[in-house]
Amino acid sequence: MPSSSPSTYVTRHTRPEHPARRLVCFPHAGGAASFFRPWARYVDPSVELLAVQYPGRENRFREALIPTMNPLASAIADELLTLPPLPTVFFGHSMGAAVAYETLLRLQQTGAAAHIARLCVSGRSPDGAAGPAVQTDEELVEAVRCLGGTHAAVFDDPDLRELLMPAIRNDYHLIDSYRRRTDAPLLHADVHALTGDRDPRVTPEEAAGWSAVTSGSFAVTVLEGDHFYLVPAAERVARLTMEPVEPLPV
Template sequence: MPLSSPSPYLTRHTRPQRPERRLVCFPHAGGAASFFRPWSRYAGPSVELVAAQYPGRENRFREALIPEMDSLASAIADELLALPPLPTVFFGHSMGAAVAYETLGRLQQAGGAVHITRLCVSGRSPDGAAAPALRTDEEVVEAVRSLGGTQAAVFDDPDLRELLLPVIRNDYHLIDAYRRRTDVPLLRADVHALTGDRDPQVSPDEAARWSAVTSGAFTLTVLEGDHFYLVPAVERVARIAMEPAQPLPV
């Protein structure tokens, strides 16, 4: 069955009549569901491509931002629990990797993760990089610029800066305050970590630490590029994420 009921937290980029697999994508800090719209061109006819839409952006522009991880991951998990079951892969980039991990943990705790076969985590280590407890607006801007990608260009336009800075500031404060719990059960899903070889936030060795969060198989892929390596490598990354996964052992 395709995604049937509209959800503010879930944006559907493909609408297969008879979906056989689902890919759920989680955007980076300041990002939105539309970041993953180009991936639809690489989805096969049976892949349902869904992206999480955090409050405060695009069609949810007027909604209150969510300032902490627990509420955000719990809200997305509740929406995913309501979907018809399909073999599912999660893909999260940067902050989205942490949101995807936390969402999957909540689904597993609720008994609703049996169809999620793989977690793809991109541009982040399990515990993130050390960050100041509270960033000024200029520190947030500088942090975004340091990562490369097209997002930094919004700060060159005063109107866009005023419009988008509150969202980016919120997300940076959310992820800066987030601490992964180490006393939770291991994931059962396989984990595939991806990173750019020149990412200033995470080295390949740091990305490899995701192997410790799962009892399943682990894979590490290092591609050429910076923190937003996945923009020029969109086809390869999308196809990696959409690879059919093996079902979980019973």
């Protein structure tokens, strides 16, 4: 069974003896590293599959939540710097797309991102969804239900709801208060945006806005489904992240 590495932000889902590449996955708001555990069945055996574990959930349940982007992305970057360099892809879904982007920016600023070949951003536009921030727990529950995904059913269980709500509340506050810097340096890594064709949070056209954050190549893939299109399409998405993609025409 996969276990956490000494780096508390990193959970290892595969441990190839001689890894050739690395895939680092960043979960959505309220999500955890285990969301990406099924991907271990779909990536090539030579791929080291890692998932970021935010504080306040699963094996880090008793740790303090981090309510803002800057300390979270900086802490993740610091721990990823302790890993030996490998050709690497970042994949982030929803809030995780923004966390992955900010983490990569920090790694690039240290000069330690040359081995990171691609950023895959899923279910989010570069500047997030428009609209008012959710305020009450009832609004949070309704927002999560509208998006679908694995959390929706657990709200019917009062005990599970009580366990999950602090992390969800924290993460929605984090991503609602986050604003991407318009003067941020361009990424050197290629960027691949993925989204569902019925995602209420981001249209394919909005996802294409990620092309503005990189000097590398850019591609968009639209798959069938809602905000959590990647759950039924886990195998295809896992494989897409590690495969070459055709850039959009200039």
